[in-house]
Amino acid sequence: xxxxxxxxxxxxxxxxxxxxxxxxxxxxxxxxxxxxxxxxxxxxxxxxxxxxxxxxxxxxxxxxxxxxxxxxxxxxxxxxxxxxxxxxxxxxxxxxxxxxxxxxxxxxxxxxxxxxxxxxxxxxxxxxxxxxxxxxxxxxxxxxxxxxxxxxxxxxxxxxxxxxxxxxxxxxxxxxxxxxxxxxxxxxxxxxxxxxxxxxxxxxxxxxxxxxxxxxxxxxxxxxxxxxxxxxxxxxxxxxxxxxxxxxxxxxxxxxxxxxxxxxxxxxxxxxxxxxxxxxxxxxxxxxxxxxxxxxxxxxxxxxxxxxxxxxxxxxxxxxxxxxxxxxxxxxxxxxxxxxxxxxxxxxxxxxxxxxxxxxxxxxxxxxxxxxxxxxxxxxxxxxxxxxxxxxxxxxxxxxxxxxxxxxxxxx
Numbered sequence: 001x002x003x004x005x006x007x008x009x010x011x012x013x014x015x016x017x018x019x020x021x022x023x024x025x026x027x028x029x030x031x032x033x034x035x036x037x038x039x040x041x042x043x044x045x046x047x048x049x050x051x052x053x054x055x056x057x058x059x060x061x062x063x064x065x066x067x068x069x070x071x072x073x074x075x076x077x078x079x080x081x082x083x084x085x086x087x088x089x090x091x092x093x094x095x096x097x098x099x100x101x102x103x104x105x106x107x108x109x110x111x112x113x114x115x116x117x118x119x120x121x122x123x124x125x126x127x128x129x130x131x132x133x134x135x136x137x138x139x140x141x142x143x144x145x146x147x148x149x150x151x152x153x154x155x156x157x158x159x160x161x162x163x164x165x166x167x168x169x170x171x172x173x174x175x176x177x178x179x180x181x182x183x184x185x186x187x188x189x190x191x192x193x194x195x196x197x198x199x200x201x202x203x204x205x206x207x208x209x210x211x212x213x214x215x216x217x218x219x220x221x222x223x224x225x226x227x228x229x230x231x232x233x234x235x236x237x238x239x240x241x242x243x244x245x246x247x248x249x250x251x252x253x254x255x256x257x258x259x260x261x262x263x264x265x266x267x268x269x270x271x272x273x274x275x276x277x278x279x280x281x282x283x284x285x286x287x288x289x290x291x292x293x294x295x296x297x298x299x300x301x302x303x304x305x306x307x308x309x310x311x312x313x314x315x316x317x318x319x320x321x322x323x324x325x326x327x328x329x330x331x332x333x334x335x336x337x338x339x340x341x342x343x344x345x346x347x348x349x350x351x352x353x354x355x356x357x358x359x360x361x362x363x364x365x366x367x368x369x370x371x372x373x374x375x376x377x378x379x380x381x382x383x384x385x386x387x388x389x390x391x392x393x394x395x396x397x398x399x400x401x402x403x404x405x406x407x408x409x410x411x412x
Contacts, residue, residue, distance in 0.1 A: 030141045031065040031079075033098065040133050042100070042125040047109055049117035065097065068134065068141050083131035091122070098123045100130040147186050158195065176213060194230065200256070212268065218256035218278070226263045229254070233267035233274075233290025233308065246270060248290060255279070255296065261286060270308075277314065295332060 037044060066077045071087060074080040074096035081100035082091055091099055091109055101109065101124045113119055127133045147168035151157060155169045158177035163169065167185045174192045175181075182201030187193065191205050194213030204222040205211065211223065212230030223229065235246035250269020255278035260266065266288040268274055274288065277296035287305040288294070295314035300306075304318055307326030312318075316330060319338030324330070328342065333349035336342060340354045359367070 030067070031137075033065060036065065036079075036137070037125065040125070040127055040136065042127045042133070044098070045106060045124050045126060046121060047113045047119070047124055048121040049113060049119065068138060069096065071096065071099070079137070081130045081134045083134065092116070092119060094122075096122075098125055100125050100127055100133050102126065102128065102130055105130075147188070164201070182219065197230075206262075212252075215252045215254075215268070217254045218258070220257045221254050222259045224260060224262040224264075224284070227260045228265045229260065230268045231265060233270055235270050235290060235308075250274065250291065252276070258282075261302065264288070267292075267308075283320070289326065301338065 033044070036042070064077060065079045067079070069075070069078040069080055071080045071082065071090035071094045074094050076095060076097055078096050079098050079100070080094060080096035082088065082102075082105050085105065085108075088105060088108060091101075091105075092112060099122065103126060106124055106126050109122075109124065113122075147170050149166045149168050151163065151169040152171045152173070154171045155173040155175065157163070157169070157175045158179065160178040161175055161180070163175075163179075163181045164183040164185070166183045167181045167187070169175065169181075169187050170189045170191070172190045173187050175187075176193060176195030176197070178196045179193050180198040181187070181193075182199060182203065184201050185199055185203040185205070187199075187205040188207045188209075190208045192210045193199065193205075194211060194215070196213055197211055197215045197217075199205070199211070199217045200219040200221065202220045203217055206223060206225040206227075208226050209223045210228045210231070211217070212228075215230040217223075217229075230252045233248045233250075235248055236243040237246060238244070248268050248270050250271055251273045252266050252268050252275075253273050254260070254266075254276045257278055258276055258280040259282065260276075261282050261284035263284055264282050264286040266274060266276065267290040269291045272291055274290055275293045276282070276288070277294055277298070279297040280294050281299045282288070283300060283302035283304075285303050286300055289306060289308040289310075291309040292306050293311045294300070294306075295312060295316065297314060298312055298316040298318070300318040301320035301322075303320055304322045304324070306312070306324045309326055310324055310328045310330070312324075312330045313332035313334065315333055317335045318324075319336055319340065321339045322336055322342065323340075324336075324342045329345045329347070330336075330342070331347055331349060334346050335351040337351065337353040340352065342352070342354070346352060356367070358364070
C-alpha cells in the first residue's frame, strides 16, 4: 500500500517478519500492538514520505513489543514515547518500532516527514498524554520477580494471624501475632511485621523493610527496602539533669496507593497517630517524625526531614534536602523548592524557597564573606539616612519642575 503521512490506522503494525527468529523465540512479547491500542484507546498513524511503501496493516496487528525504551536508545521491538517537545528531533532518528505522541507533536512530525523524504517510515500512536500512558504501560512491561502465593517454609508466623491465601510471604519473613494481610500482598525476603498490624490488599513490602506493631496500611501501598514504619518517636522529658523516655503510644496509618521509599523512617505517634494520606509518594531516606500528618497526593523528595506534629496539606510538592520544623501547618497546594528550611507555618498556596543557589566558587566566597559582615552593618541608621535622601531628592525634583515652568513662561 502507498504510504501517507496522514494515514490513520485503528489497529496497525509493521511486518513481524522484520524480527529475527532468535528475537521471537527468546523473548515473550509483553504486548501485541493491536491489544495495546485497544487498552490505551490510541490511534496509530504512519509517518512516511509521499509514495513510500509502508507495511500492509491488514494482517500485521500481532507485532510484538518486548520493552519500553527512550527515544535515543530504543531498538526494533521496543516502544518509546515523546512527552516533551524539546526531544522532538530524537523521533527523527529513533529506531523504535512505535512511538507514543500527542496531537501537537504528531502534526509537527508530519511536517518533518513532508520536508525530509529520506526519513524512514515510523509508526506513531496518538494519545492524550504520552507520559501518563507510558506510566500506565510500564506496569505491563515490568519484569520485577514476584513471589508465588503462599508462605515460605522459613517464614515465622505468629499466632492468630489472618493471611489471605493469595498473599505471598517470602523467605525468612517474621510476622507477629494477630497480623492481618490482604489479598495479593507480597512480603519479600527478611521483612518484619509487628503484632496486630493490618496490611491491606495488593501491597508490596520489600526486602528487610520493618513495619512495627499496631500499624495500618491501606490497599496498594508500596514499602521499599529497609524502610522502617512505626519505630519509636523521638520523645523525651528532661528532669533532674537527665532525659526520661516517653513511651510512644500512637500508630502509623498509611492511606491507599502510597509509596514509601527505601530507608525512609516514619515514627509512630506519641499519643495520636502519625498519618500519611492516600496517594502520597515519599522518596528514599526521608525522616517523618511522630504525629506528623501528610495530606493526600503530596510528593516529598529524598533526604527531607519533617519534625514532630507538623501538618502538611494535600497535593504539596517538597524538594529534596528540605527541613521542616515541628508544630507547623502547611496548607494544600504548596511547593517548596529543594534545600529549603521551613521554620514558620505556610498559610497560602504557592512556591516557597530559602537558602542560596550555587555560583562560581570565588563569587560564592565573596558572597559568604559579605553575609558574615551583615550583622555589623548599622542598618537602622542607614535606613533613616536613605529616607532623608529620598525626601531631599523629592524637594530637588519639585524645584527643577518649578524652574522649568519659569523658563517656559519666560520664553513666551
